[in-house]
Amino acid sequence: MLRAAVALLIVILLGMAFHADGAFYKVGTHRDALRQASVYGILACGMTLVIVTGGIDLAVGSIVGFTAVCFSMMTIWWSWPWWISVPSALAIGAACGAVSGALVVWPRLQPFIATLAMMVFARGMAKTVSGGVKVSTALPTGDGTFRYVQVPELFRTIDSRILFGNLSMVTVVFLAIAAAAGVLLARHIWGRDLYAIGGNEEAARLSGLAVRRSKLLAYVACGLCAAVAGICQAAQEQQGDPEAGGGYELTAIAIVVIGGTNLMGGRGHMGLTLLGTITIGYLEKILSINAVPEAGRLMLTGVILVAAVLTQRRRRF
Amino acid sequence: MRRISKRFGATQVLRQVDLDVFAGEVHLLAGENGAGKSTLMKILAGTLTADAGVVEGSADVAVIYQELSLIPTMTVADNLFLGRMPATWGFVSMSEMARRSRELIDVDPYAHVGTLPIGARQRVEIAKAVSRNARVIVMDEPTSALTALEAAELFALIGALKSRGCGIVYITHKMEETEQIADRVTVLRDGQVVASCAAAELKRAELIRLMVGREVSEQFPLRQPVLGEERVRFPEFSVRAGEIVGLAGLRGAGASELLMSLFAAPRKAIAQGVAMLTSDRKTTGLVLSMSVTANCLMAGRRPVWRRPERERAEARGLADLLRLRAASLEMEARELSGGNQQKVALAKWIRTRPSLLLLDEPTRGIDVGAKQEIYQLMNEWSRQGMAILLISSELPELLALSDKVVVMRGGKVSAVLSKEESTPERVMEAAC
Numbered sequence: 001m002l003r004a005a006v007a008l009l010i011v012i013l014l015g016m017a018f019h020a021d022g023a024f025y026k027v028g029t030h031r032d033a034l035r036q037a038s039v040y041g042i043l044a045c046g047m048t049l050v051i052v053t054g055g056i057d058l059a060v061g062s063i064v065g066f067t068a069v070c071f072s073m074m075t076i077w078w079s080w081p082w083w084i085s086v087p088s089a090l091a092i093g094a095a096c097g098a099v100s101g102a103l104v105v106w107p108r109l110q111p112f113i114a115t116l117a118m119m120v121f122a123r124g125m126a127k128t129v130s131g132g133v134k135v136s137t138a139l140p141t142g143d144g145t146f147r148y149v150q151v152p153e154l155f156r157t158i159d160s161r162i163l164f165g166n167l168s169m170v171t172v173v174f175l176a177i178a179a180a181a182g183v184l185l186a187r188h189i190w191g192r193d194l195y196a197i198g199g200n201e202e203a204a205r206l207s208g209l210a211v212r213r214s215k216l217l218a219y220v221a222c223g224l225c226a227a228v229a230g231i232c233q234a235a236q237e238q239q240g241d242p243e244a245g246g247g248y249e250l251t252a253i254a255i256v257v258i259g260g261t262n263l264m265g266g267r268g269h270m271g272l273t274l275l276g277t278i279t280i281g282y283l284e285k286i287l288s289i290n291a292v293p294e295a296g297r298l299m300l301t302g303v304i305l306v307a308a309v310l311t312q313r314r315r316r317f
Numbered sequence: 318m319r320r321i322s323k324r325f326g327a328t329q330v331l332r333q334v335d336l337d338v339f340a341g342e343v344h345l346l347a348g349e350n351g352a353g354k355s356t357l358m359k360i361l362a363g364t365l366t367a368d369a370g371v372v373e374g375s376a377d378v379a380v381i382y383q384e385l386s387l388i389p390t391m392t393v394a395d396n397l398f399l400g401r402m403p404a405t406w407g408f409v410s411m412s413e414m415a416r417r418s419r420e421l422i423d424v425d426p427y428a429h430v431g432t433l434p435i436g437a438r439q440r441v442e443i444a445k446a447v448s449r450n451a452r453v454i455v456m457d458e459p460t461s462a463l464t465a466l467e468a469a470e471l472f473a474l475i476g477a478l479k480s481r482g483c484g485i486v487y488i489t490h491k492m493e494e495t496e497q498i499a500d501r502v503t504v505l506r507d508g509q510v511v512a513s514c515a516a517a518e519l520k521r522a523e524l525i526r527l528m529v530g531r532e533v534s535e536q537f538p539l540r541q542p543v544l545g546e547e548r549v550r551f552p553e554f555s556v557r558a559g560e561i562v563g564l565a566g567l568r569g570a571g572a573s574e575l576l577m578s579l580f581a582a583p584r585k586a587i588a589q590g591v592a593m594l595t596s597d598r599k600t601t602g603l604v605l606s607m608s609v610t611a612n613c614l615m616a617g618r619r620p621v622w623r624r625p626e627r628e629r630a631e632a633r634g635l636a637d638l639l640r641l642r643a644a645s646l647e648m649e650a651r652e653l654s655g656g657n658q659q660k661v662a663l664a665k666w667i668r669t670r671p672s673l674l675l676l677d678e679p680t681r682g683i684d685v686g687a688k689q690e691i692y693q694l695m696n697e698w699s700r701q702g703m704a705i706l707l708i709s710s711e712l713p714e715l716l717a718l719s720d721k722v723v724v725m726r727g728g729k730v731s732a733v734l735s736k737e738e739s740t741p742e743r744v745m746e747a748a749c
Contacts, residue, residue, distance in 0.1 A: 199604035208587040
C-alpha cells in the first residue's frame with residue numbers, strides 16, 4: 001500500500017513541478033483528471049478480481065465497444081427507457097464475461113487465449129450489430145442525408161456533474177464500484193476464495209472450495225464492469241462507436257500493475273487499484289496540460305510503468 | 318568453511334559456524350527445521366553470501382535440492398549438458414550429446430525428464446553434478462520422496478561417489494539413515510555447531526538430544542485402540558472409528574491412489590466428514606502466499622462475510638491445539654518451517670471435525686520434535702473416535718502407529734496384516 005502511494009506521490013510532485021502556469025492547482029484540472037481516468041478505473045476494478053485469481057482478461061476493451069454500441073442503439077435509435085436499456089447493456093457485458101470464464105473453467109483454456117478470442121469476437125459483434133458505423137444522433141434517412149435527433153436525456157445525466165459541478169457522475173460510479181468490489185474482495189467469502197485460487201489452485205480445490213464457480217464469477221464481474229464502462233463511454237462520447245475501448249484492456253492492466261497487484265495471482269487488493277487509477281489519471285493530465293504530444297505521452301507512460309513496478313518489487317531472500 | 322555468520326533482518330541465522338568436508342566421506346549435517354542447515358548449504362554453494370567468514374573451494378560444490386533443479390520439459394541429455402552442449406558453430410550435436418549422456422548414466426538420453434520417476438530424476442541430477450567435476454555434493458533430504466528400493470539404489474550410488482573421492486554433505490530427518498551411511502556428523506542448533514565428531518561415536522539418542530536441546534523420546538507413543546463403528550469399507554478391509562490403518566507398498570503400488578479415491582470429489586467428501594492431508598504441503602496442501610489464519614480456516618464451513626476478530630480467535634485456538642510455533646498468525650504460510658507448515662495443514666482439516674482422516678506422508682521432511690507432536694495428536698484424535706488411514710514411506714513409523722497394515726502391490730491389496738503380524742519382513746514380502 002505504501003509503495004503504491006509512493007508512485008502517486010511522485011506523480012503529484014511532478015504535477016506541482018510542472019504546473020503549467022498554475023493549471024495544476026485548479027479544481028477543474030483534478031475533476032477532469034478523475035473523469036478521464038474513471039472509465040479505465042472501472043475496467044481496472046474488474047480486472048483486479050481476475051488478476052487475483054492468476055488470470056487476465058484481454059476482452060474488456062472490446063466489451064466496452066460492444067456495449068457502447070448496443071446501449072446507444074437502445075437509447076438513441078429505439079428510445080428505450082433507462083430501466084430497460086441499462087440492465088440490458090449490463091447483461092450483454094456479463095454474458096461476454098461468462099463466455100470467457102466458461103472457456104477458462106471447463107475446457108481449461110489459458111485465460112490469455114480464452115479472453116484474446118473473446119476480445120476479437122466482441123469487436124466483431126460490435127461492428128456487426130452497428131453495421132460498421134457509429135451509432136450517433138445523426139440518423140441516416142436512406143437517401144444519403146441525415147436526420148438529427150436530440151442527445152438522449154440519459155446520456156446527459158450520466159455525463160453530468162454533481163457537488164456544484166465539481167465531481168463527474170462517472171467518477172462517482174467508479175468510486176462506488178471500487179468500494180463494492182473492494183469490500184467483496186476483502187470481506188466476502190468469494191473474494192477470499194479468489195486469493196486462495198490465485199495462490200494455489202490445487203490446494204484450494206482440495207480444500208473443498210468451489211474453484212470453478214468462483215473463477216467463472218470473477219470473469220462475469222469483469223465483463224459487468226466492462227459494460228458499465230461501455231455505458232459511461234457512450235454517454236461521454238454521445239455515440240456508440242464500434243471502435244470504442246480499443247486498447248483499454250492494456251491501460252486497465254497497467255493500472256492494476258502500477259497499484260502493485262501481482263500478475264501471478266494471489267496478492268493485491270482494490271485499494272491498490274484505486275491508487276493506480278489516480279496515478280495514471282494524473283499522469284495523463286499533467287502531460288496534457290503541459291502540452292506534451294501524444295507520442296511523448298505514450299513513451300513516458302511506458303517508463304513510469306516500469307519505474308512503478310521496480311519500486312514496488314518485494315525483496316526476497 | 319570457517320566462522321560463517323549470517324543474519325536475515327533481526328534473526329541471526331548462523332553464528333561462527335565451522336564445517337570441514339573431506340574427500341571420500343559422507344558428512345551428515347543434522348539439526349531441526351530452522352537450525353540453519355539450508356542457509357549454510359546455500360552459502361557453501363555460493364548462492365548466498367555470508368556476512369562474515371570464509372568458504373574455501375566453493376566452486377566445486379553441487380547441491381541436489383529437495384525440489385530438483387532439472388528442467389522437466391527437456392530431455393535427459395539436454396539437462397546434463399545444459400549451458401555446455403557439444404556444438405559446432407552453435408549447432409548442437411545430438412548424437413555426441415546422447416553418447417556422452419549414456420557414459421554418465423543408464424537412462425534413455427532422449428527421455429523427457431518430466432516423464433521419469435523421481436528416483437531416476439535424482440540420478441540425472443547427481444550425474445549432472447559428477448559430470449561437472451563437483452568435488453563436494455550436497456544432498457538435502459534426498460530420500461524424502463523415494464521408495465525404499467530407490468533409496469537403496471541411491472545409497473549404492475553414494476558409495477560409488479565416495480570411492481571416487483567425492484565429499485558428500487548429507488541432510489536428513491530420518492534417523493536410521495544416519496547410522497546407515499554417515500561417516501561424520503555435525504549438529505547445528507539455533508545457528509551454532511553443538512557437536513562435530515565421527516558418526517560411530519554418537520548414539521542415536523545422543524544425536525537427537527543434541528539436535529533438539531532436550532530429551533525427546535524417539536519411541537512411538539503407546540495406545541490402546543477402542544474401536545467403534547465402521548467408517549469406510551473396501552472389499553479387502555475396513556477402517557473403524559478409533560482405528561489407525563497403515564497403507565504400505567512401493568511407490569506406484571497404488572496406496573496414494575486408494576487414498577485419493579476416497580477424496581476424488583473434495584467438496585462432497587468434506588461434507589461427508591472426510592479430510593485429506595496431501596503428501597506435499599507446498600504444492601497441494603497450503604496456499605503459501607496467504608496468512609496462517611487464512612490457511613487454517615480454508616476448509617469446511619465458513620461464514621459468508623469474514624469477521625477478522627472471530628477468525629483470529631479461531632486460528633489462535635487451532636494453533637494452541639497443535640502447538641504451532643509462529644511469530645504471528647498473520648505471517649504468510651511460506652515463512653514457516655516445514656514442521657509448522659504441516660501443522661497448519663493439519664489444523665485446516667481438524668477444524669472440519671472429520672470422522673475419517675486420510676494422512677499421506679504426514680511426517681515427511683519434518684524434524685523429530687515435530688514428528689513426536691504429530692504422533693501424539695494422531696493418538697489423541699483416534700482416542701476421540703476418529704478413523705485414520707495413514708501412508709508413510711518410513712516403515713518403522715508406519716508399523717508402530719498402525720493397528721492394522723494393508724499392503725498394496727500393483728494397484729491391488731496384497732495383504733492385510735494385524736498388529737502382531739506386521740513385521741518389516743512380512744510387509745516387504747507382500748509388497749515386492
